[in-house]
Amino acid sequence: MVSAAWKEIRKNPEQPIYLLTGTESYLLQETLAKIISESPGIEQHDVLNFDLEETSVDRVIEEADTLPFLQDRKVIVAKNASFLKAKERGKEKIEHPIDQLEAWLQDPSPTATVIFTAPYEKLDSRKKITKVMTSNAVVIEANKLTGSDLTVWVQQQGAAFGVTIDREIADYLVETTGENMMQLSSEIEKLAAFLEGAGTVTKEIIDRLVPRSPETEIFRLTDTYIAGNRAQTLAVYHDLLRSGEEPIAMTSLIAGQVRLMLHVGTLKKKGYHQQQIASTLNVHPYRVKLVMNNRNSPSEQRLLRVLNELASIDLKLKSTSGSRERVLELFFMEKL
Incomplete structure (x- = not known):
């Protein structure tokens, strides 16, 4: 599960390159937030954001190699690294200097953490850039949780909000709400607020507060x-x-x-x-x-x-x- 990757982020907060991939938007957002929050001296407003569907990756490299001002380190988020997936005809808006990126990935800046996001179901493993990226970055897959993994996550989220959710009740909440993790997290937070951050979630409370999907x-x-x-x-x-x-x-x-x-x-x-x-x-x-x-x-x-x-x-x-x-x-x- 992605929770293991979150523990590694806490242990090693100054990794130079991350690659976040997968289609579960909730896990992508949470992982991104954890990397930023664990970066020493960095606040959300300090983060530099680039959209690689609108901006060439050489701007990201240039920014990463520029020394930070009044800080020891900078955090850069480079979203939508579509050059890592199979090329779609007519879809590419930007021509990226891939050779330059491959060289930089093997010798990244020591004063920057660059987070590439690729919110896609599958990357093109045949591409050289994909191989170089996955070899040099900390890769975290944010894939949709299903089955017992999702049940365990619901219980963990409940514990994070201070309430207990038994396994059977966690299953019932998933059945009631659906498997969208963003929606589940929102409902768990609402249930915890109702219980004032302590106690046990019951089926009756779910029926009272949670709309059916x-x-x-x-x-x-x-x-x-x-x-x-x-x-x-x-x-x-x-x-x-x-x-x-x-x-x-x-x-x-x-x-x-x-x-x-x-x-x-x-x-x-x-x-x-x-x-x-x-x-x-x-x-x-x-x-x-x-x-x-x-x-x-x-x-x-x-x-x-x-x-x-x-x-x-x-x-x-x-x-x-x-x-x-x-x-x-x-x-x-x-x-x-």
Whole structure:
């Protein structure tokens, strides 16, 4: 987990080069903030920022090699190092002097910490610049946490705010809020404020304070539809419409939930337990638990029939010029 990298930042605060990569924006921001806060004598307003989609990297090198004024060290953030990923035709705005950067990376300034950010899912490991960068920088991957890693992080965040979140409650909070770490952190802070920085978070407190994510409501919508409860299904559906959810997006999410039910059922028959299924499908264990514990779990044939009907609904929604809301509503009203 990235928490191990945070400990290293604290131990060695004067690293000359960092490379932050990955798509989890919350972890990228937190890691960036920790590097800055651990840099001796540096405040947030002292940090120099460059966007490499707008500015050539030689400006970063020039600034790094210039001695700091009235300070022992300077911190420079060079965002969007897109030259580290595969080139996209027509996307490059700036021609960077890559040879100059490669040479500098092997002999960086002793009085600057330069933080390159590459908020991309994958870097191009075939490029020489990527190899030189990863060889000479402290590389920290800010990838999305899933499964038990996310649960542990929720518990750690709770502890950081002074409250206790048991494992089962942490799972429930993830299921209620979704897996967006920025949103989760905000909700944990709110729960801690409610408890005045001490005590234990309960399911009742979460239900009282935390709004359900659209994904959670889609799970409930799918569950009530599969169970044949048309009145409740329509009630949840209209709530989602009022909150701004689009029928096409809802259809996709419902199909995803039905596919999850199918996959869980198949792996369960093969003898997989809950954690193995979650790991294999790359979903949070609590979602798998809810599917496995569903007493109204339908047959595989029934789920396949629903999936086939959803494919037809998706086509109708994308081709109709009429009311998309009505198309999906009629689907929910039909007998399964």
